[in-house]
Amino acid sequence: MRFLILVFTFLGLSAAAVMAEPSGKLKKAWPNTDFSNTSIKYSSVMSGGPPRDGIPSIDQPQFTPVKGSDLPGNEPVIGLEVNGVARAYPLRILTWHEIVNDEIGGVPVIVTYCPLCNAAIVYDRRFVGASGAPTFGTSGLLRNSDLVMYDRQSETWWQQFSGKGIAGQFNNVKLKRLPSRLESFDNFKKRFPKGDVLIPNDPGARPYGRNPYAGYDSAAQPFLYKGDLPRRVPPMSRVVVVDDTAYALTMIRKQETYTNGDVRLTYEGDHASALDKGRIADSRAVPGVSVSKKDADGAWVEVPYDVTFAFVFHAFKPKGKWVLRP
Numbered sequence: 219m220r221f222l223i224l225v226f227t228f229l230g231l232s233a234a235a236v237m238a239e240p241s242g243k244l245k246k247a248w249p250n251t252d253f254s255n256t257s258i259k260y261s262s263v264m265s266g267g268p269p270r271d272g273i274p275s276i277d278q279p280q281f282t283p284v285k286g287s288d289l290p291g292n293e294p295v296i297g298l299e300v301n302g303v304a305r306a307y308p309l310r311i312l313t314w315h316e317i318v319n320d321e322i323g324g325v326p327v328i329v330t331y332c333p334l335c336n337a338a339i340v341y342d343r344r345f346v347g348a349s350g351a352p353t354f355g356t357s358g359l360l361r362n363s364d365l366v367m368y369d370r371q372s373e374t375w376w377q378q379f380s381g382k383g384i385a386g387q388f389n390n391v392k393l394k395r396l397p398s399r400l401e402s403f404d405n406f407k408k409r410f411p412k413g414d415v416l417i418p419n420d421p422g423a424r425p426y427g428r429n430p431y432a433g434y435d436s437a438a439q440p441f442l443y444k445g446d447l448p449r450r451v452p453p454m455s456r457v458v459v460v461d462d463t464a465y466a467l468t469m470i471r472k473q474e475t476y477t478n479g480d481v482r483l484t485y486e487g488d489h490a491s492a493l494d495k496g497r498i499a500d501s502r503a504v505p506g507v508s509v510s511k512k513d514a515d516g517a518w519v520e521v522p523y524d525v526t527f528a529f530v531f532h533a534f535k536p537k538g539k540w541v542l543r544p
Contacts, residue, residue, distance in 0.1 A: 250373040256385040258361065266334075266360040266442060270368075273356045275317035281305060281414035284407045289415060290499040291404035293427075294489040294506075296338045298398045300325050304413035306406045309338070309492040311416055313431075314424040316365055318416065319343065319353040326351035327396060332365040332378050333431050334442060335530045336456065336493060338400045339522070341381050341393040348372075348388070362533040363443035379526070379534050395522040401506040402489035427498055435493040435527075445533045450540055453529035458483060460509055460523045463539045464531040471505040473544060480512045 240253045240260055247270060253260075284306065289295075295306040301323030312318065312331035320327050326343040343351040352371035359366040365378035374386030381393035399406075406413065418426055437454055439447065447453045457464040460481055470476055474485045486506040494501035507525065510518040531538055 248368075248373055251368075251375065251386045252389075253385060255387065255389045257382075257390055258384045260385075263359050263361050263366065264442060264444075266358055266365075268356070269358045271355050272358050273314070273316050275319060275353070275355045276311075276315050276416075276419065277319045277353055278419065279318050279320050280417050280419055282417050284403075284411065284413050284415050287403075287415045287417075289403050290490075291402060291407070292488070292490045292503070293403050293498055294400060294492050295403050295406055295415070296329055296331070296340065296398050297401050297406040297409065298322060298327070298329065298340055298396070299410065299413075300327070300396065304406075304410035306403060306410075306413060306415040308403065308416060310427045310498050311418055312338070313429065313492060314426065316356050317354055317367060321351075325396075328354045328367075328393075329398075330354075330365070330367070330378050333434070333493060334360070334363045334440065335365075335379060335526050336435065337364065337379050337524055337526045337530065338398070339378065339381070339524055340396045340398040342396060343393075345388065345391055345393055347391065360442055362445055362530065363440050364530065364534075377534075379524070379530060397520045397522050399486070399506065399508055399520075400489070400525050401486055405487050405489070405506060429492060429494070429496055429498050429501070431493050432496045433494070435491055440527065440529050443529065443533075445529075446536075448528050448532040451528045451542060453527065453532075455528045456504060456525055457528050457531055457540075458507055458509065458523055458525055459531050459535075460521070462535055462537075463541060464528065464535075466540075466542045467505055467507070467525060469541070469543060470507050476544065478541060482510045482518060484508045484510070 294309045303323040307329045318329040331338045352369040357366045357368045367376045372387040374388040383389045383391040456467040476483045488503035490501040509523040511521045
């Protein structure tokens with residue numbers, strides 16, 4: 219596939235075979251990971267091509283005010299607001315780094331994006347048993363085509379989609395998800411005109427604004443994935459995942475507002491796909507959404523969600539509920 223060839227060509231790497239039980243080479247590469255403490259089968263893990271930290275996380279993020287940014291308004295960003303501080307993290311940057319270790323509004327966070335799953339999720343870096351707030355990096359490994367992260371304190375492996383420790387000292391520990399939006403930069407600027415936007419530490423380090431996965435979201439099937447595929451929907455169709463329920467993204471655009479019990483999904487305008495054309499700004503439009511739940515007082519409060527591909531929801535939540543039409 220062209221998108222994968224571009225990525226590996228750029229990084230000078232090639233994909234490896236599916237791994238069985240941890241080999242001596244793997245244990246040598248991860249000397250501080252307790253492989254005896256796991257909740258997965260190691261045969262479900264495969265190399266994504268780059269080695270550990272071959273896709274470098276951003277550990278000292280830099281920002282500029284949105285008013286002075288030249289980022290195209292239709293490009294997708296992860297919009298995050300914590301304790302009155304608002305920042306936008308463009309997918310044109312996260313596509314090449316996948317993880318940003320940041321502190322916003324006094325809260326240490328990891329802002330994550332897995333291109334193969336289109337999963338844009340924010341977590342609190344603090345978790346039970348950790349000393350302080352560890353930073354996270356990319357392992358170079360995939361499970362169900364999803365990024366496997368690791369924390370640099372214990373070298374525990376973490377699943378990006380679920381925020382769950384899957385191998386190592388903190389196996390089965392879950393990171394706390396924070397509410398964020400996958401939205402257009404224009405929409406973020408309207409919400410937070412005094413907010414900031416992430417900029418590259420080195421603008422020449424990667425071809426920011428280019429999509430190395432060109433054509434991926436119109437592919438018939440996912441790549442680097444060997445699990446079952448959903449039967450009710452095309453595997454590469456986008457869904458909005460809220461807890462254990464997946465809602466068809468196209469339904470939200472048509473309905474504009476859809477309420478299911480105490481959950482409300484609202485159409486928030488379109489943004490460019492990060493996985494369509496070679497240049498993100500030229501890509502087709504996909505719907506942006508926000509998700510809210512009623513609190514104890516009956517007020518609507520934004521909650522975490524994820525816009526991902528149907529195969530991802532099926533892989534990680536095989537008993538989950540599908541809402542495909544009103």
